[in-house]
Amino acid sequence: MxxxxxxxxxHIAENDDITKINALIYELKRVFNDVDQIIHAGDICSKNFLSELNAIAPxxxxxxxxxxIKDLDNFIKFSAGRYNIGVIHEQPNDLENFFKSNDIHILIIGHSHQPFIKGTKYNTLLINPGSPxxxxxxxQKKGFDEPIARPSVITMSIDENDILSTYIINLKLD
Incomplete structure (x- = not known):
């Protein structure tokens, strides 16, 4: 697994408030304490923050x-068990074709700053962790309370044959 x-x-800049950055790093250490790898879907912005994430997990x-940051690709693809996973910052316009042409089962995106985990009509999974x-x-949807924006990340566990869990985690930064 x-x-x-x-x-x-x-969006961590080198001149951001160090207290807020340290609070975020502390919280990420807590929620990512048992992960094997961290996947960042873009707009990391700071090499130092990337180093801090690498200190938590590769x-x-x-x-x-x-x-x-130089040396970052626009798209990466890797496998976990029987699943091919793609990572790109912004959701492609032709999502179905993107899944098919890249032979992926799971696509991790960012950009919208809104977290979601969605199964697609073509039997694939689309994940956006939001923004911390x-x-x-x-x-807002008719008949529902106004949604609240919360800092978030996602954890996902995969074994050889199954996606065991995928959770949106609201961060405690206050």
Whole structure:
């Protein structure tokens, strides 16, 4: 079994408030304490923050719109058990074709700052961990209370044959 910590859109700048950065790192150490690998879906923005994530667990990341870090690819693909997993910052326009042409079962995206875990109509899984620093609430739906934006990440556990769990975790940063 392998357990992933999934994060996106941290937007950590080198001159950000060190107290807030340290609080985020402390919380990520808590929620990612037992992960085997961290996946960052772009807009990490800080090489130092990437190093902090690597200190928690080995970390892979793709380039987001605001990333200045060299050596980040726009798309990465890897396998876990029988699942092919892709990571890209922004959701492709033709999602079905993207899944098929890249032969992936799970796609991890960022950019919207809104967390979700969605099964698609073509029997694949689309994951967005939201943002730990600048969360955005989804649009309000008729008949429901106004959604609340919360800092979030996701954990996902996969064994050789199954996705065992995928959870959105709201971070406690206050």
């Amino acid at each position: 392998v357990k992933y910590g999934i994060i996106s859109d941290s 970390t892979i990341s793709v380039r987001g719109h605001d990333d200045k 620093t600048n969360p955005k609430a989804p649009p």
